[in-house]
Amino acid sequence: MNDFYDKFRERKRFDEHAEAVSVHLDERFTSDEITVYHEMFSPDFHLDVYFVQSEKYNFNILLTAGMSTLEMTVPAAVENPQEYQFAELMLLLPKSMAFGEVTGDNTNDWLIDMLKENARFPHHYDTWLTIGHTLQATADMEPYEEHTEYTGVVILPSVNFDEDFTTLQAGENRINIYSVFPLYADEMNYKIENGYNALLDRLIVKNAKEVFDEERESLLS
Template identity: 35%
Template sequence: MSKEENLVSMSGAPIFRYTDGEKEWEAPTGEECIEEISNHIEQYIGEVSMVFHELISDTVHIDVHHVKPTPERPFHTLVTSGMSDLKMSVPENVDSTHYMELMVTLPEYWQIDDESFKDERWYWPVRQLKFLARFPHKFDTWLAWGHTIPNGDPAEAYADNTKLSGAIILPSVNVPEGFSSLEIDNDKVIEFYSIVPLYDEEMKLKLNKGSDLLLDKFDKHGISDIIVTDRKNVAKKRFGLF
């Protein structure tokens, strides 16, 4: 990881670039809390119908737990386990979680099976879960509420059926109270955050104006963490932001 001196966004937040500093391949750690995480998911969200296990892992072994839609929760929920096996490199002066797992929420029509995942249009949310779950450990950094990560530099669309090209880390609004935190012991509390995809203009809005304005516009237009590939772009000029 590298941070260019005095490089900040217009909102005052520092900008980090990860073009250098990636660790070399490391043998993955064991799955320390997979059973606790699986039980936690089933307690609050629903039965885990499938776990997508990695065959080859680097640094941490990331699995993805799938909860199918139900009448009460008519969307797919995918949650990682393994990211929290290692402590994130949170700066000493930052009050933030050291242990995290990530999730995405997908509409009921989303195709989730091995055959469909050969098509990037269906697989990219899983790819991002795995990439971002490994990201802080590969670059000796951390993820936290409001962090944004573009899909490359310059950012590219995740698939050919969407213009979404980045993501922000936020708490999910589509989980029951109590799910967001899992206490393993006195020294380890895992927090669960959602990956919310963004358009390039929304990424720029957040960097220039801060998270509050972006989230206010999300609320105004009913944007949640459920991934919709062609949803409204709340930072377009027609919405009066620029």
């Protein structure tokens, strides 16, 4: 296990990217609208989560800050790979969903854990994340927590924010902010069997909202 985490100490860090995310939010929201859930222990790389509660929107925002401090392994066959090397993940939440002052003391905290697990995934497995990719909570597609039926996520472009918010520059590097949409097991299997475009069609047919709904119907119902 030590060898696993040692490799992160040897990788090039882009610590200025996390600061760029902070500035990006400070330019759009006031300080009293932003809560930061600081990671107290980071065995691989530091990963915080911002919780934004703004009167501008009828939803709140969870946004990672730290995923982009490491470069993802984008396949050489991808056109303009430099545009996909750095990313952060975002989850939009209903106003009714609250969190405690620290993570771990609230039933909704699994959403923060889910974001962080997904943000770490490409760096732990030397791969990348972009629009259309899916991730499972476990290999056996078990739910993230016992009180939820969601077993994975699909990475989507945001429909509530335009490119002015979902991309930012940190020096010469572009950071993409992707929206995370939790999936049920049947939806995940459907995407695996039929592809992203088929799942996207179901999202459109069902008029699925980007804002998280813990009790939404399956896209396949």
